[in-house]
Structure formats: structure tokens, C-alpha cells
Amino acid sequence: MTRNLETARIISLPPDAFYIADFISEDEEKWLLQKVNPYPSAPIPRWTQLSHRRLQTWPSALTKTNTLLDSPLPPWLISPIIEPRFAALGIFDNAPHGAPNHVLVNEYRPGQGIMPHEDGTAYYPLVATVSLGAPIVLDLYAKKHRDQAAMEGSDDSDQVPDSGAKPQFRILQERRSLLITRGLLYTEFLHGIAESRTDEDLGPYSICNWPLLRERDSFHDGWYRRETRTSLTYRDVAKVAKMGGTLKFMGGK
Template identity: 65%
Template sequence: MSLSEENNLNPNWDLKAARIKSLKDAFYIADFISEVEEDYLLQKISSAPLPLWKSLSHRRLQTYPSPLSLSSNTLLAAPLPAWLTTPIVTPHFDALGLFAESPHKGPNHVLVNEYKPGQGIMPHEDGGAYYPLVATVSLGAGIVLDLYDKEIRDGGDEDDCGGGGGGRRPKFRILQERRSLLVTRDRIYRDYLHGIEERERDEGLSADSICNWDLLREPERYQAGWYTRETRISLTYRDVLKVAKLGNTMKFLNKR
């Protein structure tokens, strides 16, 4: 089946039904893109020229349309590449009204992160450069995203669905399957750190420890409580608040 034939809206999508109950400001749609769409995106990412990858110590990264200016968290206005827009933003995000209330009414920035088994990302917050909504599409393999209270505490509350162990305990754990969409916004965006443990396998998986267990496409796959990681790529879509037009930037530079 071709990509355009695949490009249908799924009538079963409904943000209310996708709400992760224990989090409220987070949503999970397991079957967000088809296998054909996933293959297409993976092929686009793997055929990008090598210099587009920035190698970091524990993962590698492509940034579209460009990194923010470090001093002012400003994005130089430029369109996202078409392959990152269709079908994810148009029509899928649009149908969900995901960015309907964001300043630019749509995402203007995408990070492509690649994690090999054993790689991850330290707990961090995305901060004030963005409208407080992140839409993450997972490709290639699943991974567990951990949410932490901003203050470091030992252990968690009784009703946590955090599991794991060792050092700092996550308050919540979200399993993101390949081809899924995870949306975090508002309180979850602002009040928690998020990170991915540097592990070869994710363990301690169960309906009690994984917040979105009831929304998984294949819970039976994780019934044993663990799985071995494989290479996973994420696309994180955001709306950067400050955007500069190239013409204005040039005027500004000429006046200096």
C-alpha cells in the first residue's frame, strides 16, 4: 500500500479516550501511524546526510528546521521538511486539534533522537522556550519514559505507578510502543522531569508500574515484565515561542 493510500484518519482516535488516567495531562495512542508510514519515516531519517546527525554522549540527534539560538531560545523561521509534516501533522495532529491553542497553531520544531540499546537521556525539563506541549512519535522499537518529581526524594508515594529502582525513583513510567503517539502537556510538562534510563532492557513492567498499560497495543508482549531494547527513534514535535524572520535578523545584524 502506498503512503497516500495509507493516509487516512483513524475514526477511533479520540483524545479523551487516550488520556492516561493517572496523569491527566498526558495522552497515548498506540496505533498512531501505520507500518508503512513508520518505514517511510525511518527511511527518510536513515538517508539524511551524516552531518545532520549530532553525536551526543548517549544518543544522536537531528534537529529540524534548525537548533534554537542558545542565547535567546529563538528559532529562525523556516518550514519543517514535508516528510515531517505529512502525514503526522497534517492530517493526524490537525484531526486531534493537538496544537490548536499553541501560538503558531502547529509545531514548528522537531527533534529526531536515536537511542541504541543501553542509551538514554538524563532527566530534564524542556523549559520555557516552548509552548507546554510535546507530541512524541516512536519509531522502530518501544522504550520506557520515566517522569520524576522536580525535587529529589527517596522513594515515592503509595499510589505511584513508578517502579524500577536504584537511585532516584521515577514517579511515573510510560511505555511507548513503536508507532505510538505520546502527548504530554501543561502540568506534566511543567512539574516533572522526564528521562530515559541507559539500559539494555526495561524491567518491572506490569499494569501497576506502567501508567498507560490499559492503552497499550500489545500488553501481552510485555507480560513477562521485561523486554530487550532495540534501536528506537523518537520524533518530538513542539511549538517554539520565539521565532525570528530571516529578514528581521539581517536588518538587526546590519544595524550593529
């Protein structure tokens, strides 16, 4: 772990979370948004429309056994984010492949979000998220453990918070920022984004990365209207299958 990353630690959170407000420049943000949404249209339609957001999966979706078919990420997802910036900070140094090999691109329009969930064991327990276009609040909920779920009379596999449950922590992700979550925060917490047209109740007591924000002044009213926000979520998939092996498996030569 480099000293640089330590200065970005969100100290009020369980280990570990780091927030860097100015991770990419405005020009890089614009360029990345053009890569995500090429004009007039992408050569290959990359978006999958889900019920509450759009998703791109690079280089491809995982197989049913949570395996990634070995293939490089496109250059625009590598430079300048993985190389040189993640590498300089040593973010993925302890991950199985030493660098991310998988990126999910999520797009949320106002009113859209993602249900509280965990990312699971397919990935090394670290997600590095670059935010583009607009701010959004990520909510964190401690997972319910068996004894607690039993006391409350619910199925012990039911870890989804009751609707209306308050998040335990809230992280405000500004445009052009980097958020890293790993370790206990990855394994013991669910994360989600409310399906809302505004993010409200913003302030030093409710937003755990408040001291690390770039534009605290712009949130001084305590709320903002959502605009379209895109995230690039970088991960390392543990199981990778070489293409040759896969073709043989499928009966090829």
C-alpha cells in the same frame, strides 16, 4: 479538545498525558525511518552525536535566546503527522502558532538514554512524541520544590533526582505510538530514559498507560531487550524571528 483525544487520556497521570498506540502504520514507520536515515547517506549530515544518543534538530537549532529562525519543517515531518492527524485531533490548537514548528529527532541504541530534565520555557508546554523502531520506557519524576530541597539540604536549583531515585511514573512508548504530555505534567515533572539494555518490571501496576497499550501480550514476561528506538518530538517554539529581520540585525540588507 476533541472527544477522540479524551479517550486516549492516561488517567493515572496528573494533567495531561495522552497515548495513542496505533498512531502511524508500519509502512509509515518504515518510510519515516528512511527519511531520518537516508541510504547510503544523508546529503547533509544531520546527526549530532551526543554522549548518550544521536540528535537531529529540524528545521534548525534554537538561538542562544531560545529563538527559532523562521523556516518551514521538511514535508516528511509534516505529512501525514501534523497534517492531517495532529490537526484532526486539535493537538496544537491552543499553541501560539497553532501547529508545531520544531522537531527534535532522538536515536537511542541499547544502553543509551537521556538524563531526567525539563524542556523549559522556550516551548509552549506541550510535546507530542512519535516513537519509531522499538519500545522504550519514559520515566517521570516530580520536580523538587524549594522547601523540599532546603529540607533535604540541597541547592534549591538542583532538580535532578538523586541517581538511583525511583521514577514516580513510567510510560511505555510502543513503536508507532503517539505520546502527548502537556500542562502540569510538562511544567512540574522531569522526564528521562534510563541508560539500560533492558526495560524491566513491566506490568499493569508499574506502567501507567498499560490499559492503552497495543501489544500488552508481548510484555507479559515483564521485560524486553532494548533495540534502537527513534523519537520524533514535535513542539511549538514561542519566539520566532523572521529571516529578513535577522539579516538586518546581522548587518545585511
